[in-house]
Amino acid sequence: MNISVRLNALPENVKQTFHKDFVFLIFPDKIQHFPARNWTKEQILEKLHEYLGTTIDYQQWQGHLIASSPDKKMAILLPNRHML
Secondary structure: OOOHHHHHHHOOOHHOOOOOOEEEEEEEOOOOEOOOOOOOOOHHHHHHHHOOHHHHHHHOOOOOOEOOOOOOOOOEEEOOOOOO
C-alpha cells in the first residue's frame, strides 16, 4: 500500500481530523482512530509494536509521522509528530 498516495486522496474534511491527541490506523479499506492524549514515547512505541511488530519504517507526510511495516497491510499515522 502506498500510504502517501492514499492519504493525499482523502477529502479535506477527513484530513482536518488528524489531531495530535489521537492515533490513526490506516487500513486498505478504512481508517480508525483512538485517543492517545498525553501518551509517553514508550506508550506510543508499545502500541506501534503491538500493531506493526518489531520491523517498523517511518516516513513523513504533511507534518505527520507515518509508521508502517513491510509485513503488514496497514500503517499508523501519528499527527503533528516528526519523530519519536
